[in-house]
Amino acid sequence: MRGKKMNTITTKIMTKVIFSGLLLILITTGCERSVDGLEEAELSNNPNVFVDGFSGGLEYAVFQGAVLNAFQVDTDVTSDGIGSSMRFAVPDVNDPRGSYAGGTFFTTSPRDLSEYNALTFYAKATESVPLGVVGFGNDLDQNKFTAEVTDFRANTNWKKYIIPIPDPSKLTSEKGMFFYSFGPIDGKGYTVWIDEVKFENLGTIGQPRFEILNGEDQTTNTFSGVTTSLSGLNSIYNLGDGTDQSVNSAAAYFEFASSNTSTAEVDEQGNVLVGAQGSAVITASVREVDADGSLTVESRGTFVSAPTPTRDAANVISIFSDAYNNVEVDYYNGFFNGDGQTTQGGTGPGGADLIVNGNGVINYTQLNFVGIGTFMNVPSIDATEMTHLHVDINVNEAIQPGDFIRLILLNSVGDGETSGSFTINSNILLQNTWLGLDIPLSSFNGLNDRSEIGLTFFVSDNTVSDIFVDNIYFFKN
Numbered sequence: 001m002r003g004k005k006m007n008t009i010t011t012k013i014m015t016k017v018i019f020s021g022l023l024l025i026l027i028t029t030g031c032e033r034s035v036d037g038l039e040e041a042e043l044s045n046n047p048n049v050f051v052d053g054f055s056g057g058l059e060y061a062v063f064q065g066a067v068l069n070a071f072q073v074d075t076d077v078t079s080d081g082i083g084s085s086m087r088f089a090v091p092d093v094n095d096p097r098g099s100y101a102g103g104t105f106f107t108t109s110p111r112d113l114s115e116y117n118a119l120t121f122y123a124k125a126t127e128s129v130p131l132g133v134v135g136f137g138n139d140l141d142q143n144k145f146t147a148e149v150t151d152f153r154a155n156t157n158w159k160k161y162i163i164p165i166p167d168p169s170k171l172t173s174e175k176g177m178f179f180y181s182f183g184p185i186d187g188k189g190y191t192v193w194i195d196e197v198k199f200e201n202l203g204t205i206g207q208p209r210f211e212i213l214n215g216e217d218q219t220t221n222t223f224s225g226v227t228t229s230l231s232g233l234n235s236i237y238n239l240g241d242g243t244d245q246s247v248n249s250a251a252a253y254f255e256f257a258s259s260n261t262s263t264a265e266v267d268e269q270g271n272v273l274v275g276a277q278g279s280a281v282i283t284a285s286v287r288e289v290d291a292d293g294s295l296t297v298e299s300r301g302t303f304v305s306a307p308t309p310t311r312d313a314a315n316v317i318s319i320f321s322d323a324y325n326n327v328e329v330d331y332y333n334g335f336f337n338g339d340g341q342t343t344q345g346g347t348g349p350g351g352a353d354l355i356v357n358g359n360g361v362i363n364y365t366q367l368n369f370v371g372i373g374t375f376m377n378v379p380s381i382d383a384t385e386m387t388h389l390h391v392d393i394n395v396n397e398a399i400q401p402g403d404f405i406r407l408i409l410l411n412s413v414g415d416g417e418t419s420g421s422f423t424i425n426s427n428i429l430l431q432n433t434w435l436g437l438d439i440p441l442s443s444f445n446g447l448n449d450r451s452e453i454g455l456t457f458f459v460s461d462n463t464v465s466d467i468f469v470d471n472i473y474f475f476k477n
Helices: none
Strands: 016-018 048-050 056-062 072-075 086-089 102-110 118-127 133-136 148-151 160-166 174-182 190-200 206-211 217-224 226-229 234-238 244-249 255-258 262-267 271-274 278-286 294-302 318-319 354-356 359-364 370-374 388-395 404-411 418-427 436-439 454-459 465-476
Touching: 048 118, 048 174, 072 160, 086 174, 118 133, 133 160, 133 359, 148 160, 148 359, 160 244, 174 190, 206 278, 217 226, 217 271, 226 262, 255 262, 262 370, 388 404, 418 436
Parallel strands: 217 294
Antiparallel strands: 016 056, 048 190, 056 102, 072 086, 086 190, 102 174, 118 160, 118 190, 133 148, 133 174, 148 244, 206 234, 226 271, 226 354, 234 244, 255 278, 262 271, 278 294, 318 465, 354 359, 359 465, 370 454, 388 436, 388 465, 404 418, 404 454
């Protein structure tokens, strides 16, 4: 069973590295107050980002892990035959310089973009490729009003692309002008050119629709003190040519409401904080237009967390625990769908599906098997000196005879692969109670080498479908 690497790299996991060699001229005007108490100067409403060259006041920052010099100015290939364009050289997979091309163009002095309803640009590529992620609103600070599109596709001819602004009235003081993230396709790199990047007020954009949870009505059974984030926040506009364009939109564009604030409240970042036992329905709107989709929160009351580990961090290699610094992890759910996996969960921040009073917990549902990967883009785990694997498991359903959860460790994934397993039977599993296990690594039959552990599997074969998991770590006595 192998994980599949995703081509699209979301900007939410990227951090900045300032590429000083590409810093552009700073804006000399901005919003400031004189010592005489005069009124603040009006913010610039300059719509241009790159039109035959950069507008004044832009700076550029490379996302962490991206190729430092993937972006260059090109005077030979342009959309209109004059000026210059932006050229982005996407690397092949395993390029030592970086795994993708990605960065953001931003201003030090904010601009008032509220009179425009779209960001537009022209693009072409050396071949037909998806453009990964493009958008605006990444200012290397709060990134409050990000908006991004992930379904654009470029070909060898110049084409105009339109990103409707979810709510232009929000962009009265914006610094994030344009960002991108392009990864290899089928392991191969390519080149993308982008030109004529600017904000516009297009008369052809209309019929706004909005979504939370991708327009679905969902229900979650949860606990007091749990914090979860609303996902699937989209703005959909008709472009006037019969097509709709969906934009992944930041939560700050939405106005959220709760039918019972004692049970659930929502902040402007779309974080739902669960309170007292009871029921609440979360809805949203944008520009007084009701969004499709809702979240019904059913709070069961107080959640009992797993015991906090007390082992010396010097003797621990942690995969998932708030008590230690975790090693780098590719994923907490490899979604081996082609191999028949049904398991959901492990997709929240740092793998945590629930954050209870600041402590993250994985909630695997529809469990048949699920893998935690530490071998693709991160170092494999050398557990040679470790003696045990610890894991806390809470079965969130009735336990029947014959139920089990099997833990499997894979070493040297795909290259002289070996594995070992340990089975937790129904007579050991506990319902709605945390079971803390310290499993000797010698009990994983067949695991003769543990110097490159790359996959940790939880397998139930559908006998157990809903579990909480916390504090997954190797340790030595």
